[in-house]
Amino acid sequence: MSPVVVLVGPPGSGKSTVAALLADRLRKAHRDTDTDIEAAAGKPIPDIFVDSGEPAFRAMERAAIVAALQADDVVLSLGGGAILDPDTRADLAGHTVVFLDVSLGEAAKRVGLGVARPLLLGNVRTQLKNLMDARRPFYLEVAKWTVPTDDRAPEDIAAEIVEHLG
Numbered sequence: 805m806s807p808v809v810v811l812v813g814p815p816g817s818g819k820s821t822v823a824a825l826l827a828d829r830l831r832k833a834h835r836d837t838d839t840d841i842e843a844a845a846g847k848p849i850p851d852i853f854v855d856s857g858e859p860a861f862r863a864m865e866r867a868a869i870v871a872a873l874q875a876d877d878v879v880l881s882l883g884g885g886a887i888l889d890p891d892t893r894a895d896l897a898g899h900t901v902v903f904l905d906v907s908l909g910e911a912a913k914r915v916g917l918g919v920a921r922p923l924l925l926g927n928v929r930t931q932l933k934n935l936m937d938a939r940r941p942f943y944l945e946v947a948k949w950t951v952p953t954d955d956r957a958p959e960d961i962a963a964e965i966v967e968h969l970g
């Protein structure tokens with residue numbers, strides 16, 4: 805057994821928002837690995853980056869993903885950088901993974917100043933472009949299917965995924 809569906813995609817693609825709506829529709833629990841990491845660390849993600857650095861965050865993220873992929877009957881949203889880890893990409897092979905796609909312009913609008921996302925600080929649009937370009941092949945590699953999210957309400961996206969899950 806494992807999660808009903810796992811959402812991947814860049815920051816601002818709507819993974820956390822859509823997963824919560826999807827969980828409501830499917831009457832399942834919503835699990836988000838960033839929330840699990842914050843609970844385990846007892847502090848918000850920006851503080852983890854400042855206090856311990858990105859490698860420590862990635863190690864916590866990997867542990868959170870291993871645990872979450874063993875949870876039954878949950879709708880799981882990962883962090884945007886989760887797929888950088890080759891072990892995570894391998895683990896995702898057996899799961900129903902959906903890539904929430906988003907354009908650079910739309911993602912930039914949605915994340916705003918990016919204060920909750922340490923990797924985007926500085927020039928948000930440039931950071932976002934670099935990480936979206938570098939990660940796109942990984943999102944496509946792990947996903948069973950891709951859902952475009954530009955100009956679509958989170959409710960519509962959740963409805964499409966429910967329909968596709970059958």
Ligand SMILES: Nc1ncnc2c1ncn2[C@@H]1O[C@H](COP(=O)(O)OP(=O)(O)O)[C@@H](O)[C@H]1O
Nearest residue numbers: 814815816817818819820821914953956957958
């Ligand atoms: N389809 C959408 N259309 C417009 N805004 C959205 C959409 N999906 C998410 N958002 C908004 O974008 C921001 C980032 O969403 P979030 O779910 O945190 O993305 P992620 O978890 O992929 O980084 C939130 O303010 C959310 O309300």
Ligand SMILES: O=C(O)C1=C[C@@H](OP(=O)(O)O)[C@@H](O)[C@H](O)C1
Nearest residue numbers: 814815816838883884885921922
């Ligand atoms: O892209 C990334 O590397 C990150 C994305 C964030 O999650 P969201 O994609 O939900 O914003 C969060 O895991 C952390 O700030 C790192």
Ligand SMILES: [Mg+2]
Nearest residue numbers: 819820838883
């Ligand atoms: Mg999120």
